[in-house]
Amino acid sequence: MISLRVNGKKFSLDVPPDTPLLWVIRDHLKLMGTKFSCGIGVCGACTVQIDGKAQRSCIVPVSDAQGKKITTIEGLPDSHPVKTAWIKEQVPQCGFCQSGVMMQVASLISETKKPDPEKIIAAMDDVLCRCGTYPRIKKGIKTAVELARKGGSRS
Amino acid sequence: MKPNISRRSFLKMTGGLVIAVSVTPFDYSILHAAGKKDLKSFNPNAWLHITSDNKITIYIGNSEMGQGVLTAQPMIIADELEADWKQLVIKQAPAADAFKSPILGSQITVGSASIRGFYEPLRKAGAAGRAMLIKAAAETWKVPEGECTAVLGTVKHAKTKRSLTYGQLCEKAAKLEAPKDPPLKKESEFRYIGKPMPRVDVPDKVRAKAVYGLDVNDGNVEGLKGMHYAVTAKPPAYGAKPLSFDSKAAEAVKGVVKVIQIPQGIAVCATSTDAALKGRDALKVQWDKGAVPEMDNAYIEKMMMEDLDKPGAKVQEVGDTKKALAEAAKKVEATYFVPFVAHATMEPLNCTAHVQSDRCDLWVPTQGQTGCRGVAAGITKLPPEKIHIHTTFLGCGLGRKGFADFVGETVMIAKALEKPVKLTWTREDDIKYDRFRSGMTHRIQGALDTQGQLTGWSHKTSCVSIMKPVNPKAVVNGVDAYCLWGLWDTPNSPHWNGRIQYEIPNLTIELFLADLPITVWPWRGVQNGPNAYAIECFIDELAHAAGKDPLEFRLQSLKNNKRAAGVLQTVAEKAGWGKPLPKGRGRGIAQHACFGSWVAQVVELSVDEKTGKIKVHKVVAAVDCGPVINPGPLVEQIEGAVILALSTALIEEVKFAKGGVASANFDDYPIIRMSEVPEIEVHMVKSTDKIGGIGEPGVPPLAPAVANAFFNATGVRIRRIPLTPKTVLEAMKNKA
Numbered sequence A: 001m002i003s004l005r006v007n008g009k010k011f012s013l014d015v016p017p018d019t020p021l022l023w024v025i026r027d028h029l030k031l032m033g034t035k036f037s038c039g040i041g042v043c044g045a046c047t048v049q050i051d052g053k054a055q056r057s058c059i060v061p062v063s064d065a066q067g068k069k070i071t072t073i074e075g076l077p078d079s080h081p082v083k084t085a086w087i088k089e090q091v092p093q094c095g096f097c098q099s100g101v102m103m104q105v106a107s108l109i110s111e112t113k114k115p116d117p118e119k120i121i122a123a124m125d126d127v128l129c130r131c132g133t134y135p136r137i138k139k140g141i142k143t144a145v146e147l148a149r150k151g152g153s154r155s
Numbered sequence B: 001m002k003p004n005i006s007r008r009s010f011l012k013m014t015g016g017l018v019i020a021v022s023v024t025p026f027d028y029s030i031l032h033a034a035g036k037k038d039l040k041s042f043n044p045n046a047w048l049h050i051t052s053d054n055k056i057t058i059y060i061g062n063s064e065m066g067q068g069v070l071t072a073q074p075m076i077i078a079d080e081l082e083a084d085w086k087q088l089v090i091k092q093a094p095a096a097d098a099f100k101s102p103i104l105g106s107q108i109t110v111g112s113a114s115i116r117g118f119y120e121p122l123r124k125a126g127a128a129g130r131a132m133l134i135k136a137a138a139e140t141w142k143v144p145e146g147e148c149t150a151v152l153g154t155v156k157h158a159k160t161k162r163s164l165t166y167g168q169l170c171e172k173a174a175k176l177e178a179p180k181d182p183p184l185k186k187e188s189e190f191r192y193i194g195k196p197m198p199r200v201d202v203p204d205k206v207r208a209k210a211v212y213g214l215d216v217n218d219g220n221v222e223g224l225k226g227m228h229y230a231v232t233a234k235p236p237a238y239g240a241k242p243l244s245f246d247s248k249a250a251e252a253v254k255g256v257v258k259v260i261q262i263p264q265g266i267a268v269c270a271t272s273t274d275a276a277l278k279g280r281d282a283l284k285v286q287w288d289k290g291a292v293p294e295m296d297n298a299y300i301e302k303m304m305m306e307d308l309d310k311p312g313a314k315v316q317e318v319g320d321t322k323k324a325l326a327e328a329a330k331k332v333e334a335t336y337f338v339p340f341v342a343h344a345t346m347e348p349l350n351c352t353a354h355v356q357s358d359r360c361d362l363w364v365p366t367q368g369q370t371g372c373r374g375v376a377a378g379i380t381k382l383p384p385e386k387i388h389i390h391t392t393f394l395g396c397g398l399g400r401k402g403f404a405d406f407v408g409e410t411v412m413i414a415k416a417l418e419k420p421v422k423l424t425w426t427r428e429d430d431i432k433y434d435r436f437r438s439g440m441t442h443r444i445q446g447a448l449d450t451q452g453q454l455t456g457w458s459h460k461t462s463c464v465s466i467m468k469p470v471n472p473k474a475v476v477n478g479v480d481a482y483c484l485w486g487l488w489d490t491p492n493s494p495h496w497n498g499r500i501q502y503e504i505p506n507l508t509i510e511l512f513l514a515d516l517p518i519t520v521w522p523w524r525g526v527q528n529g530p531n532a533y534a535i536e537c538f539i540d541e542l543a544h545a546a547g548k549d550p551l552e553f554r555l556q557s558l559k560n561n562k563r564a565a566g567v568l569q570t571v572a573e574k575a576g577w578g579k580p581l582p583k584g585r586g587r588g589i590a591q592h593a594c595f596g597s598w599v600a601q602v603v604e605l606s607v608d609e610k611t612g613k614i615k616v617h618k619v620v621a622a623v624d625c626g627p628v629i630n631p632g633p634l635v636e637q638i639e640g641a642v643i644l645a646l647s648t649a650l651i652e653e654v655k656f657a658k659g660g661v662a663s664a665n666f667d668d669y670p671i672i673r674m675s676e677v678p679e680i681e682v683h684m685v686k687s688t689d690k691i692g693g694i695g696e697p698g699v700p701p702l703a704p705a706v707a708n709a710f711f712n713a714t715g716v717r718i719r720r721i722p723l724t725p726k727t728v729l730e731a732m733k734n735k736a
Helices: A021-028 A081-088 A098-111 A117-124 A136-150 B007-011 B071-081 B114-141 B164-173 B202-206 B247-251 B275-284 B297-307 B323-327 B370-380 B404-417 B428-431 B530-544 B552-558 B562-576 B631-650 B702-714 B725-735
Strands: A002-008 A009-013 A047-050 A053-056 A068-072 B016-023 B027-032 B046-050 B054-058 B088-092 B148-151 B154-156 B162-165 B228-233 B240-244 B256-261 B263-269 B313-318 B328-337 B352-355 B360-364 B387-391 B422-423 B440-448 B454-463 B504-514 B587-593 B599-608 B614-622 B680-682
Touching: A002 A021, A002 B148, A009 A021, A021 B275, A047 A098, A053 A098, A053 B370, A081 B162, A081 B202, A098 A117, A098 B202, A098 B370, A117 A136, A136 B631, B007 B504, B016 B114, B016 B164, B046 B071, B046 B164, B046 B352, B054 B071, B054 B404, B071 B088, B071 B114, B071 B297, B114 B148, B114 B154, B114 B162, B154 B164, B162 B164, B162 B422, B164 B422, B228 B275, B247 B275, B256 B404, B263 B275, B275 B422, B297 B440, B297 B454, B297 B680, B323 B454, B323 B504, B352 B404, B360 B370, B360 B404, B370 B387, B370 B404, B370 B552, B404 B422, B422 B614, B440 B530, B454 B530, B530 B552, B530 B587, B530 B702, B552 B562, B562 B587, B562 B599, B562 B614, B562 B680, B587 B702, B599 B702, B614 B631, B614 B702, B614 B725, B631 B680, B631 B702, B702 B725
Parallel strands: A002 A068, B054 B088, B228 B422, B360 B387, B454 B504, B614 B680
Antiparallel strands: A002 A009, A047 A053, A047 A068, B016 B027, B016 B046, B046 B054, B148 B154, B154 B162, B228 B263, B256 B263, B313 B504, B328 B440, B352 B360, B352 B422, B440 B454, B587 B599, B599 B614
């Protein structure tokens, strides 16, 4: 049995230990916000936070995530500066990649209070978006940083 | 937002005022359901439904893939209806004839046609509702209709200061005749059209509440209890057949339920996606060599280049091109190559199907509901009305999700398994079994007179046929119009202006359909992209040969083309065309028209001559699409198109080997990243001309503008894309 802590809830699951965390989150926990896209950890659509750090859940075996604090997009409160900024700046187009993008941004702005443009690109360059929302993502990050500074939660 | 409504709840709508747009191919009429005695048996075809709770439900038949159709189409209805935006409930409609595009004749979201196809019918549907509600109020108060006005969901009688809400009026209005030709608002009276409206799908997408096809499961959709998960093993080469496979080994994997052979490959069904994937690995399929085992990139390019030396199908002949070329003061010739590119939508292809004896339900991120219905009806032998399409959100579409191969595959698996099943194409499946944007070769000869005026143009091109495998009748005398969009189109085509824009007195176009087994399909902009690339690069070469400025040279052949000239002049002004640039930088310009809209772009870039890396600093775009519905998403569409097209100009090329597709995932098929994205400016050319599309027209001018800017910066012409560092370094070496 695998025991997991996701978004503050405890789960006990009968899955093979080598199952990628992504498929456990989606098929077993039915948290569908975390997306499957490349399956090899290169696109970022499956990004979740493990102990606060942005990780590609498609290449993390579920056994490695045991005992750690896992946060998915559903675990980020609706009042989170990133979510607020994403709506304000109308960042998503198709929106499929945005859960992963937002989880990556949430990590970035909790680690760096005011990331400069170079830092933003360095942090975001391995998250792919086919609709081409990159300019909006940059705008969204700027707004999220502002909102966080004004006192929104940044967990 | 719920991804869909069931057919049953759709038919249960009773009471209130229902306005329908009834579409017959290439025409429409406005109806209302109360005119029919038995609503339950009336195929409602409804676009809007006003109920006594003062809610207005709007059903949208087009697919939402990020372009904002779920917001833009309701804006049109709500404006003419004079509804309060807050009282709207917007729902994804099921598959129904009413939602077929009056210009495309199918329920399909392609060809940048959702607005240009529905603008007029939806305005009339809204206006019909407003007229009926006003009439109902006037009759209630026994006052002339002319004294009543509709304002934000309420009809008012100013003289007596009385008012009634649409909810209060709907039952009475429903008993009235729908006006055939209701009066429309003047542009100055628009409340929503042309003004920024936040997209209705954005909050759910941000809050992870939006359900994409890939997200469908027994937790968020009723009736899927006990659903299974499937993946398929498909051939590594075009036309390859399985020689052997080990279904026992696959079935031995924990969670694997069944292995099913279908014509497309071997499906592994399991209780989870992960188990299905492990089962597929265990299959160890042996395949034969396929149709053309020697095919690789070199083979493809050689064949498509050799095609240009053979006589092709005559597409268009205006004047005497041979004579014009023979008598030219200057003759220019160039050959271009555009590779195959993949759709690679972030959401890979997927579908969930439940096939029962009397009905078939599909939950699918599709761009083509009519097509899905046809495919599923063919496999299940059920009548089309028993095929229920639940359109989910699409994680990008780019045209790929308008082809229903993955839907057919799912229906076959679900039928054999006798259980609801979700088929997932992995990223590798999605790229290897994509139907690519066809590669193209072009050879163009141009004639200039002594004044440097363009007098003749001979154009030969080779392309894999898009229509031949799906509708061979659409290929007439070797001409597949889909391959030619941007260069030529059939007369009265619903795709509008997909032809060369320049006024050329002597013009010849020939097409070769390349004899390759590669599967192709429309890719955002279809062949407008590769055709515009060749046309606009060659125009630049001609301008250079004529000793003229590329903008001036273009304008002299666009004297009677106000909209093309308009976008060029606007973009030139906004981009500072002709103004000095910092050392090492180059500027390029290009324009193109398709799907009823005109777009011009100026690209500014620099080249690192040591690494061969191109840095695009800025793209300025000018757009004339006629009236604008929602300005925000419009700009997003142009930005997105520029970024996608930049990806093809600099990076993307599908690799082939051993008769199949060698590219497999984003590691060996890279796409553009944030660091490679320039500053993008979008300027609108104010226009009251006919409304055009906006999803695709931003793509075609970008790649040629990049190539022309590269020439401007370096003095080197590279007649192929993508302009990768390797290609750039080779070209720079040859120059030196």
